[in-house]
Amino acid sequence: MFEKIWEAHVVHEELGKPSLIYIDRHLVHEVTSPQAFEGLRLAGRKVRRPDLTFATMDHNVPTTRRFLPIEDPISAQQMGTLSRNCKEFGITLFDLNSPLQGIVHVIGPELGITQPGMTLVCGDSHTSTHGAFGTLAFGVGTSEVEHVLATQCLLQDRPKTFLIQVNGKRPYGVEAKDIILSIIGQIGTGGGAGSVIEYAGDTIRELSMEERMTVCNMSIEGGARAGMIAPDKKTFAYLKGRQYSPVDFERAVETWKELASDSGAHFDRTLNIDAASLAPQVTWGTNPGQVVPVDSRVPSPVDFSDPNARKSAERALEYMALKAGTPITDIPIERVFIGSCTNSRVEDLRRVAQFIKGKHVSPKVYAMVVPGSQQVKRTAEKEGLDHLFREAGFDWRESGCSMCLGMNPDILKPGERCASTSNRNFEGRQGKGGRTHLVSPLMAAAAAIEGHFVDVRQYKLN
Amino acid sequence: MKPFTKLRGIVTLLDLPDVDTDQIIPKQFLKRIERTGFGQFLFYDWRFVDRNQLNPNFEMNQSRYRGAEILVTRSNFGCGSSREHAPWALLDYGFKSIVAPSFADIFYNNCFKNGMLPVQLMEEQVEEIFRRVRRTPGFQLHVDLERKRISSDDGLDFSFEVDEFRRYCLLNGLDDIGLTLEHEGKIRQYETRRSEASER
Numbered sequence: 001m002f003e004k005i006w007e008a009h010v011v012h013e014e015l016g017k018p019s020l021i022y023i024d025r026h027l028v029h030e031v032t033s034p035q036a037f038e039g040l041r042l043a044g045r046k047v048r049r050p051d052l053t054f055a056t057m058d059h060n061v062p063t064t065r066r067f068l069p070i071e072d073p074i075s076a077q078q079m080g081t082l083s084r085n086c087k088e089f090g091i092t093l094f095d096l097n098s099p100l101q102g103i104v105h106v107i108g109p110e111l112g113i114t115q116p117g118m119t120l121v122c123g124d125s126h127t128s129t130h131g132a133f134g135t136l137a138f139g140v141g142t143s144e145v146e147h148v149l150a151t152q153c154l155l156q157d158r159p160k161t162f163l164i165q166v167n168g169k170r171p172y173g174v175e176a177k178d179i180i181l182s183i184i185g186q187i188g189t190g191g192g193a194g195s196v197i198e199y200a201g202d203t204i205r206e207l208s209m210e211e212r213m214t215v216c217n218m219s220i221e222g223g224a225r226a227g228m229i230a231p232d233k234k235t236f237a238y239l240k241g242r243q244y245s246p247v248d249f250e251r252a253v254e255t256w257k258e259l260a261s262d263s264g265a266h267f268d269r270t271l272n273i274d275a276a277s278l279a280p281q282v283t284w285g286t287n288p289g290q291v292v293p294v295d296s297r298v299p300s301p302v303d304f305s306d307p308n309a310r311k312s313a314e315r316a317l318e319y320m321a322l323k324a325g326t327p328i329t330d331i332p333i334e335r336v337f338i339g340s341c342t343n344s345r346v347e348d349l350r351r352v353a354q355f356i357k358g359k360h361v362s363p364k365v366y367a368m369v370v371p372g373s374q375q376v377k378r379t380a381e382k383e384g385l386d387h388l389f390r391e392a393g394f395d396w397r398e399s400g401c402s403m404c405l406g407m408n409p410d411i412l413k414p415g416e417r418c419a420s421t422s423n424r425n426f427e428g429r430q431g432k433g434g435r436t437h438l439v440s441p442l443m444a445a446a447a448a449i450e451g452h453f454v455d456v457r458q459y460k461l462n
Numbered sequence: 463m464k465p466f467t468k469l470r471g472i473v474t475l476l477d478l479p480d481v482d483t484d485q486i487i488p489k490q491f492l493k494r495i496e497r498t499g500f501g502q503f504l505f506y507d508w509r510f511v512d513r514n515q516l517n518p519n520f521e522m523n524q525s526r527y528r529g530a531e532i533l534v535t536r537s538n539f540g541c542g543s544s545r546e547h548a549p550w551a552l553l554d555y556g557f558k559s560i561v562a563p564s565f566a567d568i569f570y571n572n573c574f575k576n577g578m579l580p581v582q583l584m585e586e587q588v589e590e591i592f593r594r595v596r597r598t599p600g601f602q603l604h605v606d607l608e609r610k611r612i613s614s615d616d617g618l619d620f621s622f623e624v625d626e627f628r629r630y631c632l633l634n635g636l637d638d639i640g641l642t643l644e645h646e647g648k649i650r651q652y653e654t655r656r657s658e659a660s661e662r
Contacts, residue, residue, distance in 0.1 A: 011652045012645045017627045020645055022652055032545065034495035043639070060493065074493040081495050125544040125568060139568055141546035142497075143575035143638070151642045153649055157625070189480055190538035193567055223541065225567055287480050287541070308479040308536055315478070405543075407489045426484040426542060428507045 001230050001261040002161055002196045005136045009119050011153055018155040024118035026148050027104045028055040028091065030082040031407070032123030036146035037085040048152045050090040054113055057082060057096055058103045060407040063370050063397035066096060075408065089149075100243075102373020102399045105129040105341035109213065110375055112242025116231040116256040121148055126341045126423065127226075128219040132212035133239070134231035134259050136196070139220060159225045160194050163267040165201040168276035173457035175351075176211035177343060177421065177440035179203070180218045181281035183273060185291040192224030195269070198261065199229050203275040209238040210345040217342045218423050221288040230260035280456055282328050283425045283438040285316030290425075292328060294443065294455045300324030319427055320435050321415070329453050331437070332364070335418035336448040337430070338394075339370030340404035343421035343441050346371075346379045352445045353385040361393030362451035368395040368410070370402040394448070406431050419447040464577045465635035469558050469605045471531030473595050474522050476505075481535060482542035483569060487551040500547055501554030526599040534561045534591050534603075539580075540569025549576045559605045561612065563588050574628050577635065579605060581612060581622050594618065607633055 012020040026049075033055070040047070047053060060075040070076040079096065086093035094100045100107060105126050108114040116134035121127060123145040130137035140154070148154055166179060184191075197219050199212075207215065212229050219227025236253050239245050246252035279293035290313070292299065301313040301324070317324060322331070338344070338352060349371065361367045369389050371377040377399055380386055386396045403410040404422035406429070412418055414433025421444050425436040439447070446454045491503040508520050516523045522530075533552065539562040540548060549572045552560065559579040573580045583591075594616065595601045604613050607629060613619040631638070642649075 012648045018625075020642060020648070022649070022656075031492050035497045035546075038495070038497075045639070072493075078493050078495060123544060123546075125542065139544040141544055141549075141568060141572035141575060143546060143572065147639050147642065150639050151649065152653075153642055153645075155638060155642065189541055190564060190566065193538075193564065220542075223538070223566060287482070311477075312479055405484075405489050407492065424482075424484070424542060426482045428488055429484050432488070432507055 001134060001198060001228060001259050002136065004259055005117055005119065006158065008117070018157045020153050021119060021156050022153055023121050023148050024052060025108070025113055025120040026053045027108055027113070027120065027122035027127070028053060028145065029059055029104050029122070029124065030057045030078045031059045032142050033085065033145055034078065034081045035142050036123070036149055037089065039146040040089070040149055045150045047089040047091065047149045052152065053091045053149065054094070055082060055086050055091050056094040056101055056104050056107055058101075059401045059405065061096055061398075061400040062408050063400050063402045063410060066398055071409070099374050102375065103341045103344065103401055105213075105217065106345060106372030106376065109133065109209070109238070110242070110373060112239050112245035115239065115246070115252070116235060117259050121154065125220040126217055128224065129213050129217040129341055131216040131219065131226050131228035132209060133235055134228060134256065136226060136228065138226040159196045160268040162192060162195040162197045162224065163270045164197055164199050164273065165270065166199065166203040166273045166275050167201040168203060168274045170203055170275045170278065171457060173280055173442060173455070173459075174275070174278045175280070175440035175442060176207055176214040178278055178281045179273070179275065180215045181283070181288065181291050181438065182278055184218060184222045184288050185281070187222050187271070189221060189287050189289040190223040192219065192222040195224050197222070197224045197227040198267070199227060200261075204229055205232065208347060209234055210347045213345070214342055218288065221423055231256050280440060280443050282443065282453055283436075284320065284322060284328070285313065286319055286425055286427050287312070288423065288425060288438060290316055291438070294328050294453060296328060298322045298324055298326045298328065329455060332417065332452045333419045333437075333447045334365060334416050335412060336365055336367035336444050337370070337403045337418055337420040337422060338368070338441055338444050339372070339402050340422035341372065341401070342423045344370060344372030344376065346376050348421070348441045349376070349380050349385050350383070352441045353388040355442055355445050356392040356394070356449065357388055359392055359449045361448045364451045365448050366395070367393065367448040368397055368403070370397045370410075371399050373399045403430050405429060419444045419453065463635045463637055466558065466577050466579050466607055466632045468607065469531060470602055471558065472527065472529050473532045473534055473591065473601050473603050474527035474530035475592060475595055476522060476533060476535040477592065479536035480538045480541055483540055483545050483548040484542055486540065486548040487545065492545060492547050497550050498554060500551035501556070504551040504555040529556070531556055531558045532561065532603050532605065533557050534588060534595065536588070537563040537585070539565050541566035544568045546572045546575070549573050549578055553578050561588065561591065574632060575638065577632065579607060579632060581605065583612070583620055583622055587620050590618065
């Protein structure tokens, strides 16, 4: 699949040089774009294809009342800069007041901007999310944002291919998030470096589109350039009738059907995962590869034979204030964050709302739900999910990246411990001194209710 | 972009694997709309105890490393977010080259776009540099991109690999966009071909 898309996008190739590949869709947000637009202006260049470029504001938008002026003047300046740049260069922008605003990786698919067989880039590492549609999608830096704005192309070395097959029946309580966390646990945070991962197998086929996005989203956490899943009936059904979906949809589907990898396709590396053996996952350290099943214990540095891994573990345990040997289910939680481009779509919210019905957030916990987009928020509200969340003691917010990276006011205080459905547990990611445990939405919800981690497989549904 | 050919500079150490871009430049400093001025916030949460006080336990803060232009660190440096603010901060602080056993892809790529050379050496070679730097205050390395060698006055001499095209661009300080625009004709042809195919 990767090869087919790559070949179809090569504009120019020369021996010993990276290929020049065409980019079909470019998504832009407020944090990694100002310097790129400034570069264009200084060089007197235009945006080559404003019609293929879409922008939104997500990283530092407040998730509280939208009608108030933004308190942080520097955030406000960054958002104002994006508005001015989009206006000057003729780019469609879903700004703070747009009913279509949301996290860039939520709205791309939601609006049908993301389509199978396309190349798509964004100045954000979680662009791998869009690979769930059989799209070759990857994150780029600001210089490359400028490059794509100016030329609609990118210079790229051909990556290696990595096939990860997941087969078997997923037990109750094991979510898409647990699949990808356990993959990262196995390959490590640098394990996918230089590669594009294709996820395949029965278990992947059975995932919904939103679950597939969760899996592809965290490909970068395994170091991969991109993650992809071959498009199928579910993909086509998802895209049908979306705002930017192709006009001649049936014809598009016919071409999309050709994308799947041929049987016997060669991959540089393969890995097989048995879904039936998976348990819900919890990260204990300060990178997403430092992860264990919920029914185990915090590991000890001496468990690691590699000296670097040992040193990392020592440091992580100190930062996380955890003692080796502590059962994961004994770790107390003070904050819960349900949101981010990994887990903030309406299915995530539905599953959690169903799960918490009739229960209440522990008095020791502050829990918030941040929908991925305004559309997700409206859908959830139409279904009354917001009431369920509020009744159960969750705070219900406006859409944005929020506490996944804490560029807006949603941050942890030093020492606070958080069960988070986001994608990075780096030191200080959610606030200086904050301690992040990455988990699935169900695991986060259960931790919110009990005030510590629980094994959702054994948790009684009402 | 400024060309990079040769560099002779003081080496400083960051003895941790998997250093992510959130550590290199924490998110609260990503709100500037310029490419400059990020150096003061480099490794902020590690370098400073509070706003005005340097953390004495952070190795890079020792006076022997003052003026360092080469950072030597461990594997998977620059993982995580795609923020180019990370190389901007390193560059603005004074680093011109970073040496490690491996780098995260996006970060590695971002370095070249800013005239900074990431050098990938073997784990043992990096270890050897660590040993010598700790032993010798003011230890310097020579990084020679033309010859693809990294060496020291006390006899270290390693060769390193770097993609030929990237090396060429860095040696000549070439701007990628300018190079791509030389293929304007091909880009236009591609677009025409694609739009014809979709109308067929």
